[in-house]
Amino acid sequence: MVEKSVVVNVEPGLQSGPASEFVQTANQYAAEVFLEKGNRRINAKSIMGLLSLAVAKGDEVTLLSDGGDAEEAVDALTEFLSKEE
Amino acid sequence: MAKVQTKDLLEQFKLELVAGEGGLEREFIMSDISRPGVELTGYFRYYPKARLQVLGKTELSYFNELSSEERIERSNRLCTDITPCIVISRGMDIPVELINACDESDVPLLRSPYKTTRVVSRLTNFLEAKFAPFTTMHGVLVDIHGVGVLITGQSGVGKSETALELVKRGHRLVADDSVEIRQEDYDRLIGSSPDLIEHLLEIRGLGIINVMTLFGASAVRSLKKIDYVINLESWDEKKQYDRIGMDEETIKIIDVDIPKAIVPVRPGRNLAVIIEVAAMNFRLKRLGVNAAEEFSSRLTKMIDQEKTSVDKGVDYD
Numbered sequence: 001m002v003e004k005s006v007v008v009n010v011e012p013g014l015q016s017g018p019a020s021e022f023v024q025t026a027n028q029y030a031a032e033v034f035l036e037k038g039n040r041r042i043n044a045k046s047i048m049g050l051l052s053l054a055v056a057k058g059d060e061v062t063l064l065s066d067g068g069d070a071e072e073a074v075d076a077l078t079e080f081l082s083k084e085e
Numbered sequence: 086m087a088k089v090q091t092k093d094l095l096e097q098f099k100l101e102l103v104a105g106e107g108g109l110e111r112e113f114i115m116s117d118i119s120r121p122g123v124e125l126t127g128y129f130r131y132y133p134k135a136r137l138q139v140l141g142k143t144e145l146s147y148f149n150e151l152s153s154e155e156r157i158e159r160s161n162r163l164c165t166d167i168t169p170c171i172v173i174s175r176g177m178d179i180p181v182e183l184i185n186a187c188d189e190s191d192v193p194l195l196r197s198p199y200k201t202t203r204v205v206s207r208l209t210n211f212l213e214a215k216f217a218p219f220t221t222m223h224g225v226l227v228d229i230h231g232v233g234v235l236i237t238g239q240s241g242v243g244k245s246e247t248a249l250e251l252v253k254r255g256h257r258l259v260a261d262d263s264v265e266i267r268q269e270d271y272d273r274l275i276g277s278s279p280d281l282i283e284h285l286l287e288i289r290g291l292g293i294i295n296v297m298t299l300f301g302a303s304a305v306r307s308l309k310k311i312d313y314v315i316n317l318e319s320w321d322e323k324k325q326y327d328r329i330g331m332d333e334e335t336i337k338i339i340d341v342d343i344p345k346a347i348v349p350v351r352p353g354r355n356l357a358v359i360i361e362v363a364a365m366n367f368r369l370k371r372l373g374v375n376a377a378e379e380f381s382s383r384l385t386k387m388i389d390q391e392k393t394s395v396d397k398g399v400d401y402d
Contacts, residue, residue: 027240040265040279043223045240048262048287052279 002070004063006081013056023047025080031067033077044077089113089215091170091193094137097211100172100195104184107191111169113137116212118205120144125151125159134165137208139172141201148180160186168192172208174201217267218339226259226276226309227251229364233276233309235264235343236360238317242350245286247317250357252286257306258296261286266311268339274311283307313344313367315360320349330366330377 010018026033026044033044037059042049044063055061061081065074092109095102102109119136122144140148148156160183163171170193173179179194187194197204224237225248236244245261252258260278267275278284284297284305297305314336326349335342344367348359366376 039219040221040263042221042263043240046223046262046287048282048285048293049221049223052263052282054281 029073031070105187156182164190
């Protein structure tokens with residue numbers, strides 16, 4: 001299980017556009033990926049779960065991944081969340 | 086989990102604030118309730134001061150029999166800086182010593198017009214619900230003929246599409262994709278949707294659709310007890326799937342074991358019908374009719390009969 005905390009840097013947060021990009025990125029990997037905010041954990045490959053969290057810029061989230069390419073998945077998603085536009 | 090403060094109680098129930106207004110922001114850290122009877126006699130060693138305190142008729146009438154100094158002393162010891170509030174039931178008159186102590190230490194003193202047992206049970210229910218263990222799960226929750234079915238499975242296996250078909254068949258959607266689950270009591274799981282995505286369903290290729298506006302108010306439901314979990318997974322040729330339905334598998338969610346079935350997915354299998362029937366069969370089992378068991382006992386009987394008739398020899402009469 002790979003686990004990593006990330007501070008979201010996407011402006012202004014994960015709205016529908018960035019959220020679907022995020023989910024698409026997550027879906028490129030075979031590993032299971034979860035995203036945790038507060039006490040709620042959702043599947044990073046599903047857009048509805050991600051949208052329900054209403055992730056804003058500056059929020060701290062945790063990425064968790066399990067499976068063959070877990071490491072790569074977490075790295076790619078971390079890059080996506082922390083890059084500045 | 087949201088904080089629970091004393092003022093939430095005041096809003097929720099018909100309580101009258103008598104004293105200690107400064108402490109309305111106090112926070113509850115547990116759901117237990119205490120009735121400080123022994124404490125009033127002066128024994129404070131195990132006084133659960135962080136709990137909500139309820140004083141009923143017995144406690145107050147005993148309190149009134151004490152001397153004035155004792156009343157002041159006990160009141161002061163009851164009102165600690167972490168006591169969330171003191172509730173008096175039956176709308177009784179409150180001794181002035183207690184009111185003063187509450188005002189001094191900012192412990193809210195509330196009065197309810199109802200009987201003690203009623204007050205205790207309603208407050209317990211409220212607090213237990215607020216402090217209930219909570220989790221979120223990836224899946225779709227649908228109410229099928231009154232059975233709360235949580236459909237789980239990998240992303241892209243077809244959960245939302247199945248839910249759409251179920252809604253089309255007249256069942257109700259509770260939550261898509263992310264289900265918030267609270268445990269009530271020790272054996273009930275209540276599922277609901279996160280507020281932001283309530284009534285919404287995501288179908289690949291269509292995007293997000295609103296089930297309530299499309300299918301009407303009867304197609305949605307805001308809360309449902311989870312009775313059954315159906316896990317959809319891609320068909321694995323090497324795996325053994327249940328063919329008779331004798332064993333009941335379970336899955337543990339929070340602290341509750343929920344019956345679970347694994348349904349393999351293959352193109353051409355109508356998942357909605359299978360899940361609908363699974364839910365009906367589940368209901369039937371709960372009503373005491375178990376098709377698999379009945380069949381099995383019939384089979385056993387038949388085999389036994391054949392054995393005995395072979396032993397006796399065949400009767401040609």
